[in-house]
Amino acid sequence: MYVVFLGAPGAGKGTQAAVVAKKLNLAHIATGDLFRQAIEKGTALGTQAKSYMEKGMLVPDKITIQMVLDRLLAPDCVAGVILDGFPRNLEQAKALDEALVTRNKTIDKVVYIKVSEQELLKRLGGRWICRSCQAPYHATDSPPRVWGKCDKCGGELYQRADDTAETVKKRLEVYFAQTAPLIDYYTKVGKLAEVEGEGGIEAVSTRIVSALKGKLKAR
Numbered sequence: 220m221y222v223v224f225l226g227a228p229g230a231g232k233g234t235q236a237a238v239v240a241k242k243l244n245l246a247h248i249a250t251g252d253l254f255r256q257a258i259e260k261g262t263a264l265g266t267q268a269k270s271y272m273e274k275g276m277l278v279p280d281k282i283t284i285q286m287v288l289d290r291l292l293a294p295d296c297v298a299g300v301i302l303d304g305f306p307r308n309l310e311q312a313k314a315l316d317e318a319l320v321t322r323n324k325t326i327d328k329v330v331y332i333k334v335s336e337q338e339l340l341k342r343l344g345g346r347w348i349c350r351s352c353q354a355p356y357h358a359t360d361s362p363p364r365v366w367g368k369c370d371k372c373g374g375e376l377y378q379r380a381d382d383t384a385e386t387v388k389k390r391l392e393v394y395f396a397q398t399a400p401l402i403d404y405y406t407k408v409g410k411l412a413e414v415e416g417e418g419g420i421e422a423v424s425t426r427i428v429s430a431l432k433g434k435l436k437a438r
């Protein structure tokens with residue numbers, strides 16, 4: 220099963236993709252995480268992506284599409300995948316569709332996680348991430364047990380460089396201009412499932428799993 224998680228920055232795509240991937244035994248591919256790991260490692264890909272990410276802009280399609288298509292060939296993707304943060308514009312969506320056709324695969328469902336703009340700003344402002352396992356926390360809504368340390372792996376928590384007020388504003392602009400049109404694109408082909416993204420993590424993941432249920436039975 221190939222699933223895309225769509226939503227604005229701060230909608231909870233990463234949190235939910237991690238939870239749902241575990242529940243349904245799917246691989247979780249987060250393009251933002253792949254870029255951040257490349258930056259940490261100092262690879263050529265990281266160097267190319269860094270300047271765009273710092274400005275809240277999309278990394279060029281050519282680089283991003285190739286990275287995802289390569290990642291989809293890894294053995295852990297055989298049973299199915301949740302794509303988190305990709306595609307992010309129409310060019311990427313079309314490139315993904317075309318590549319999947321050649322691989323005899325298709326996107327089964329696109330989960331659009333809907334959250335109000337007010338809630339997005341609140342979430343992004345208080346977001347902390349584990350440097351080792353990328354687990355997300357929120358300063359007030361889901362703080363770690365020990366401040367600054369990840370509950371899951373003990374890793375150090377940090378605030379993303381692109382979660383500053385100015386970059387968040389740019390990322391939201393980019394989302395509304397380039398990514399939101401994908402809601403229409405996937406609605407037209409009957410693949411979109413809209414899920415209310417406000418509420419607790421467990422409540423939202425239950426909604427997502429039930430939105431995917433028809434597809435699960437058909438597997």
Ligand code: AMP
Pocket residue numbers: 228250251252254271272273275276277278279283303304305306307311381390
């Ligand atoms: P995220 O962790 O999904 O919020 O992504 C962080 C940043 O990585 C974005 O603001 C972009 O600069 C870059 N990025 C992630 N996914 C993509 C994508 N599909 N296309 C282009 N840039 C991306």
